[in-house]
Amino acid sequence: MTALAVLGTVVVVHPDVTGRRSLAAEVVAGANAPVAIETPITAPTPVPTPTQHFTTPQRPAPTLTRKPKGAKPNITVSSGKLGVVPGFDKATGMRDKLTYRVEIEEGLSVNGPAVAAAIHKTLTDARGWQAVHPVNFERTDKVTADLRIILATPTMTDKLCLPLDTGGEVSCRVEDRVVLNAKRWTYAVPAYNGDVVLYRQYLINHEVGHALGHGHSTCEKAKSPAPVMMQQTKGLDGCRPNAWPTIKAT
Numbered sequence: 001m002t003a004l005a006v007l008g009t010v011v012v013v014h015p016d017v018t019g020r021r022s023l024a025a026e027v028v029a030g031a032n033a034p035v036a037i038e039t040p041i042t043a044p045t046p047v048p049t050p051t052q053h054f055t056t057p058q059r060p061a062p063t064l065t066r067k068p069k070g071a072k073p074n075i076t077v078s079s080g081k082l083g084v085v086p087g088f089d090k091a092t093g094m095r096d097k098l099t100y101r102v103e104i105e106e107g108l109s110v111n112g113p114a115v116a117a118a119i120h121k122t123l124t125d126a127r128g129w130q131a132v133h134p135v136n137f138e139r140t141d142k143v144t145a146d147l148r149i150i151l152a153t154p155t156m157t158d159k160l161c162l163p164l165d166t167g168g169e170v171s172c173r174v175e176d177r178v179v180l181n182a183k184r185w186t187y188a189v190p191a192y193n194g195d196v197v198l199y200r201q202y203l204i205n206h207e208v209g210h211a212l213g214h215g216h217s218t219c220e221k222a223k224s225p226a227p228v229m230m231q232q233t234k235g236l237d238g239c240r241p242n243a244w245p246t247i248k249a250t
């Protein structure tokens, strides 16, 4: 502290001559300065969901995944606000187009465009519903979309799924809403043995399967692929994980 006070005085009295010298002195002083001087300025209180304050509801930014080092991903803290992922993914076929919009709860540690891309890839996959039903999925960001596919915290999932009981753990489809629980999206379920990508494909196809009119089915034969419309999140009952309607839909 003493060194800084002296420097200040020198700069004021001899601005031209000692300017450079004092700069050098500052560097040295900075290097040797007590940590206490720097700490209040360079170490602000960590903000758990920094991007929440800088993204508008309409544009969940790709920077959502760039967390401060050491920060934990936010899966459970609910902001209660949904943002639409902007953009379009054209339908690949002409007949029976079904449009959907991807919405993500603000503050979630996910990459909006990547989530939207994963959903579209799953819905238009050759193993998916398009091969089973006369339907062609098209992503839009317009309010006129037939279906809303929402990725939300367990808290918000429970709210959006009412009157269904999702208990903070599972996902649902209610009216025009397909609600994917961010906890499941991020951590999948033990039966999938860490294959999060496959579980996400299952989750999307299962909930959208409801929107296409399918109810639940069960495992009929041990070690055979589980039907997509089985509630695989609650257990596989001896079946093997399966995400694809063409392998076993119901």
Ligand SMILES: [Zn+2]
Residues within 6 Å of the ligand: 206, 207, 210, 216, 231
């Ligand atoms: Zn279901």
